[in-house]
Amino acid sequence: MERHRVILVDDEVFTRKGLIKLIDWEACGFHVAGEADNGEDALELIRSIRPDLVITDIRMPVLDGLGLIRQLIEEEDEPPVFVIISGYDDFSYAQQAVRYGVHDFILKPIDDAEFTEMLSRLSERLRQEREEKTREQRLEKQAMIESIIKNEAEESFVANWEEQLNMTSDDSWYYVFVELNDHHPWRQITEEMPLYRFLEQVEQVLHDLVGAQPLYVHEHRNRVGVIVPERVLKPYQNGIRMFAEALQDNIKVQDGRVFIYAGCPVEGLARLRNAYESAKEALLYKYVHDRDGIIIYSPADEGTVQYVPVDQELYQRLLEQIEEFKLEELDRTIKQMFRRFQENRYAPEAVKMNIHQGVLGVIDIIRSMDGDEQSLDSLAPIIGWHDLNLSLQELLRLFTAFAVESGQYIGELRKEQQRGGIHKIRAYIEEHYHENISLKSIAAAFYMNPVYLGQLFRKTYGVYFNDFLLQLRIGEAKRLLRQTDLRIYEVADRVGFSNPDYFVTQFEKLEKLTPSEYRSRLMKGGASARTSR
The missing domain is CATH 3.40.50.2300 (Response regulator)
Structure with missing residues (x-):
C-alpha cells in the first residue's frame, strides 16, 4: 500500500x-x-x-x-x-x-x-x-475522450488537450483496446478481477513500459481503451505490434487471457474518432487471431468477416452425434465447426449466432422427449456468455461440455421413454388379455420390433411375454370359477381362449389341476366348512 x-x-x-x-x-x-x-x-x-x-x-x-x-x-x-x-x-x-x-x-x-x-x-x-480525486480525474478524462470520439469537442478544447500533452496536430495517435478474457461466473478462478482493478493494472504496466509519457486510459463497458502516442513506440522499433506484445506479456492475470486490439494511426487528437473506429473494426477479427490474441487492424491485410450460418450438413451431423452420444465423432465435429469459424473469418456476432442455433437445436430435442433443459449444469454458461469476453478456445470448451452433458441427458430420457413405453404396453395387455392378442400383434400396434419387444419385456418385468399373458388369463379364469356358475367353455372364451381344450391344458399346466377339479375343490371346501359349523 x-x-x-x-x-x-x-x-x-x-x-x-x-x-x-x-x-x-x-x-x-x-x-x-x-x-x-x-x-x-x-x-x-x-x-x-x-x-x-x-x-x-x-x-x-x-x-x-x-x-x-x-x-x-x-x-x-x-x-x-x-x-x-x-x-x-x-x-x-x-x-x-x-x-x-x-x-x-x-x-x-x-x-x-x-x-x-x-x-x-x-x-x-x-x-x-485520494481515491475520490482519482475517480474524478478519470471521469474528467473519460468525458474528454468521449467528446472527441463523438466529434462533440470544440477545436479550442482539443487544442488545449494537445498543449497539455505537449503534442502538436501533426503527432500520430493509436487507439488500443485491452481486454481481459475467460473470467466468468461459471469458471473456477483463483482470483476475480473486476474491470476497475484490471484497468489499474493496465495503467501500471503502461507506466512501467513508457515511463511518464501520457497514455490516457478509458473504460469501455467490458474492456479498457488506451490512447497511445506514436512517439512512445520508439523503444519498440516504432511498431505497434511489438508494443502490444510487450503490453500483453506484462499484464499478469490468473486463469485468463489478455487480448489487444489496435486501430490505424491518425494525425492529431482531433482525428481520434477515426483511430477509435478502426480499433472497433479490429474487434471483429477477434476469433480469427485467437491463437496469439493480438489484432492490429489493417484494411489491406484483413479480409471481410463473415456473418453466415454453418452448413446444414455439419449442423445436422452435430445434432445426430449428440443424440447418439458418439463422443469421438462429436468431438471431431465440434472442433471442425470451430475451425470453420476461424478459417472463414466469422465475426464474433456470427459465432454467437451459430452457437446459439446449436444450443436451440439441442433444447428442441430435449423438450420433444419431455425433458427439462434447465437441469443441465452446462446450460447457463453457454447461453449466458454473450455479454462477456471469451476466447474461442474457452467457447469451444463450454460448447463441448454442453454437447456432452446434453448427449448423456438425452440418453437418460430415452431410457425413461422406453420404460414408460413398456409400462404402456403392459397396461394394454392387462386391458386386452381376453382378446386374441400376441407379441407380434402388440409390437405392430406400438411400432416396435417383436423380438426387441420380447427382450425389453423380459428385461423389465423378469418374465416372458407369453408367461405373463397366461398368468393374467388363468388368474381371471380362477376368479370366474370361484364367483360364477359359467360353464368351462364359457370361462375359456371370457379369458381369451377360443379352444376350451387348450384352455384346460394350460390351466392344468399352471395350477396342477383342471378347471373342473379346481371348482369341485372349492365346493367341497365350502360344504365342509358349513358342516363343521
Whole structure:
C-alpha cells in the first residue's frame, strides 16, 4: 500500500527525532519524507517534496508555524494537511489554527497512543480523498475522450488537450483496446478481477513500459481503451505490434487471457474518432487471431468477416452425434465447426449466432422427449456468455461440455421413454388379455420390433411375454370359477381362449389341476366348512 508522505518541522532536534522513534509511522500509513528546523527551510522542502501531511511546531525562528501554514494556504491550490504540536496552551493559537483549517492541535508532551490514533484516522481520510480525486480525474478524462470520439469537442478544447500533452496536430495517435478474457461466473478462478482493478493494472504496466509519457486510459463497458502516442513506440522499433506484445506479456492475470486490439494511426487528437473506429473494426477479427490474441487492424491485410450460418450438413451431423452420444465423432465435429469459424473469418456476432442455433437445436430435442433443459449444469454458461469476453478456445470448451452433458441427458430420457413405453404396453395387455392378442400383434400396434419387444419385456418385468399373458388369463379364469356358475367353455372364451381344450391344458399346466377339479375343490371346501359349523 502506498504510504502518505509527512514532513516534521520543529526547531528542537530532540523533538523531531523523538517523534520519529516514538511513532510506528508505517503502521499508521505514513512515511517520514523530510525534516526542517525552521519555517523557511520547511517551506522550500514542502515545495520540493509535496507532502501529504506537515507536522509543525508554532514557535520557530525565521518563520513560525502559523506563518508557514498561512503562506502555503495562500499560494497552493492543494496545500498539505497540517497538524500543530506546541508546548503552549494558548487559546489564540488554537483559534488561528482552526481558521486555517488545521487538522489537529496537539500539546506537548505527546501521548503516543492518542497521536497514533489521530494519524491512523487521518491516513484513512487521505486515502479516501485520494481515491475520490482519482475517480474524478478519470471521469474528467473519460468525458474528454468521449467528446472527441463523438466529434462533440470544440477545436479550442482539443487544442488545449494537445498543449497539455505537449503534442502538436501533426503527432500520430493509436487507439488500443485491452481486454481481459475467460473470467466468468461459471469458471473456477483463483482470483476475480473486476474491470476497475484490471484497468489499474493496465495503467501500471503502461507506466512501467513508457515511463511518464501520457497514455490516457478509458473504460469501455467490458474492456479498457488506451490512447497511445506514436512517439512512445520508439523503444519498440516504432511498431505497434511489438508494443502490444510487450503490453500483453506484462499484464499478469490468473486463469485468463489478455487480448489487444489496435486501430490505424491518425494525425492529431482531433482525428481520434477515426483511430477509435478502426480499433472497433479490429474487434471483429477477434476469433480469427485467437491463437496469439493480438489484432492490429489493417484494411489491406484483413479480409471481410463473415456473418453466415454453418452448413446444414455439419449442423445436422452435430445434432445426430449428440443424440447418439458418439463422443469421438462429436468431438471431431465440434472442433471442425470451430475451425470453420476461424478459417472463414466469422465475426464474433456470427459465432454467437451459430452457437446459439446449436444450443436451440439441442433444447428442441430435449423438450420433444419431455425433458427439462434447465437441469443441465452446462446450460447457463453457454447461453449466458454473450455479454462477456471469451476466447474461442474457452467457447469451444463450454460448447463441448454442453454437447456432452446434453448427449448423456438425452440418453437418460430415452431410457425413461422406453420404460414408460413398456409400462404402456403392459397396461394394454392387462386391458386386452381376453382378446386374441400376441407379441407380434402388440409390437405392430406400438411400432416396435417383436423380438426387441420380447427382450425389453423380459428385461423389465423378469418374465416372458407369453408367461405373463397366461398368468393374467388363468388368474381371471380362477376368479370366474370361484364367483360364477359359467360353464368351462364359457370361462375359456371370457379369458381369451377360443379352444376350451387348450384352455384346460394350460390351466392344468399352471395350477396342477383342471378347471373342473379346481371348482369341485372349492365346493367341497365350502360344504365342509358349513358342516363343521
